[in-house]
Amino acid sequence: MARPYRIVVGFDGSESAGRALDRAAGxxxxxSRVRVVxxxxxxxxxxxxxxxxxxxxxxxxxxxxxxxTTARAGSPVDELIAAVAEADADLLVVGAGTPASxxxxxxxxxxxxxxRAPCDVLVAK
Numbered sequence: 001m002a003r004p005y006r007i008v009v010g011f012d013g014s015e016s017a018g019r020a021l022d023r024a025a026g027x028x029x030x031x032s033r034v035r036v037v038x039x040x041x042x043x044x045x046x047x048x049x050x051x052x053x054x055x056x057x058x059x060x061x062x063x064x065x066x067x068x069t070t071a072r073a074g075s076p077v078d079e080l081i082a083a084v085a086e087a088d089a090d091l092l093v094v095g096a097g098t099p100a101s102x103x104x105x106x107x108x109x110x111x112x113x114x115x116r117a118p119c120d121v122l123v124a125k
Contacts, residue, residue, distance in 0.1 A: 004029075004030075004031030004032050004033060005027070005028070005029060005031075005032040005033075005090050005091070006032070006033045006035075006087050006088060006089045006090050006091075007024050007027065007028065007032065007033070007034045007035070007089060007090065007091045007092075007093060008034075008035050008036075008037060008080065008083050008084050008087050008089045008091070008092050008093070009021055009024045009034065009035070009036045009037065009056075009067075009092075009093045009094070010037055010039065010076065010080050010092070010093070010094040010095070010109075010113075011036050011037065011038055011052065011053075011056045012038060012039070012052065012095075013038075013048075013051075013052040013055060014095060014097075015095075016095025016096050016097060016124060016125070017094070017095040018059065018095070019095055019124040019125070020093045020094050020095045020122075020123075020124040021036070021056055021059050021060065021093075022059075022063075022124070023093055023122060023124045024065075024091075024093040024122075025059075025060060025063040025065045027091070027093075027122075028065050033068075033087070034060070034065060034066075034067040034068070035067065035068050035069070035070065035083065035087050035089070036053065036056045036057075036060075036067050036068070036069045036070070037069075037070055037071075037072060037079065037080060037083045038052050038053055038056075038069070038070070038071045038072070039071075039072050039073070039074065039075075039076040039079040039080060040071065040072070040073045041073070041074075042073055042074075043073045045073065046071050046073055049071035050071075053069040053070075053071060056069060057069055070083070076109045077109055077112045077113055077116065080092060080094070080109075080113060080117075081113070081116060081117055081118070084117060084118060084119055085118065089119050090119055090120065091119055091120050091121070091122060092113060092117050092119055092120070092121045092122070093121075093122045093124065094109070094110050094113060094121065094122075094123055094124070095110070095123070095124050096108075096110055096123050096124060096125045097109060097110055110123045
């Protein structure tokens with residue numbers, strides 16, 4: 001018997017991150033576990049995590065999904081990869097970010113996660 005699916009969702013309150021929550025909710029099956037991770041650039045930014053994570057929990061509640069939430073401080077890429085490892089996740093779901101930065105060829109968080117994550121990555125556009 002296969003183990004329940006484990007999903008980590010990176011969420012910063014943005015529109016694309018909201019789409020990531022919706023995609024993750026659509027993938028959840030019986031016994032699946034979802035962890036929503038907010039990453040602040042530094043310890044001072046963790047103050048915003050409460051309202052952002054409450055938004056994520058409420059959005060999942062409306063979709064009938066129970067999710068645990070956590071806030072971390074540091075590099076979004078490093079912290080999301082660490083959260084994936086800690087959860088032994090099968091899938092990482094993130095938003096695409098701003099299209100303008102993608103077109104400019106700047107290194108985006110989602111692009112770097114696709115390259116470095118130890119599991120499958122779904123990037124919600």
